[in-house]
Amino acid sequence: MSAPIKGPRLLAFSATPHLSLAENFQETLHAEVPRIKQLLGEGLIALSSADSQADLLFIRACVNFRIPVIVLADSDRPHAEDDQHLALSKALLSVALAKYTMLNTGTRAISSYLLEWADVLLLANSPSASEEILENAIALGIPTRTLSPAVWRIPFVPVAAPRHGFDTRRDLLDFLDLRFGGKQG
Numbered sequence: 001m002s003a004p005i006k007g008p009r010l011l012a013f014s015a016t017p018h019l020s021l022a023e024n025f026q027e028t029l030h031a032e033v034p035r036i037k038q039l040l041g042e043g044l045i046a047l048s049s050a051d052s053q054a055d056l057l058f059i060r061a062c063v064n065f066r067i068p069v070i071v072l073a074d075s076d077r078p079h080a081e082d083d084q085h086l087a088l089s090k091a092l093l094s095v096a097l098a099k100y101t102m103l104n105t106g107t108r109a110i111s112s113y114l115l116e117w118a119d120v121l122l123l124a125n126s127p128s129a130s131e132e133i134l135e136n137a138i139a140l141g142i143p144t145r146t147l148s149p150a151v152w153r154i155p156f157v158p159v160a161a162p163r164h165g166f167d168t169r170r171d172l173l174d175f176l177d178l179r180f181g182g183k184q185g
Helices: 025-040 055-065 084-092 112-119 132-140 169-180
Strands: 010-015 045-048 069-073 098-101 120-124 143-147 148-152
Touching: 010 055, 010 112, 025 055, 025 120, 025 143, 045 112, 055 069, 055 084, 055 120, 069 112, 098 169, 112 132, 120 132, 132 143, 132 148, 148 169
Parallel strands: 010 045, 010 120, 045 069, 069 098, 120 143
Antiparallel strands: 143 148
16 A cells, blocks of 8 residues: 655646637636546645736636635736736735745746646646647646646646656645745735
């Protein structure tokens, strides 16, 4: 009998650029997020940017299912398409477990930081688009579930240890605070 796996599991969410959200996108997230929570267990923590409407809908689903969220942002101010989007962004960021602003990232996209830490990737994708993040996740062997179609591109293996190597959420957050210059928000 193997010992229980220690440490929080990290679910990264990413939406491909210029993703056109289907009417049922929120319902799809509300079906997928609890399934993944069941697979990864109660220590689950979500990682996401807050740059797009898809990101905000994912964060909202996590809040609804009581999954703590760490937000990685490329700016210290929320992106806003309109006043309603700005209000939703501020409300969701106010309940995030942590928010790290990735200033001076150069050409490195937020998605590369997400993949650096992810145990599992949930990808809101355009079915016909070639997605660099999907290719990178596959190359790294990160279990990846796409939403369109809803399939595992790399299956989740429940016995795999978390990629980050920390035993507790506190240890993980302390490291991220040091790495990214302190928690914000």
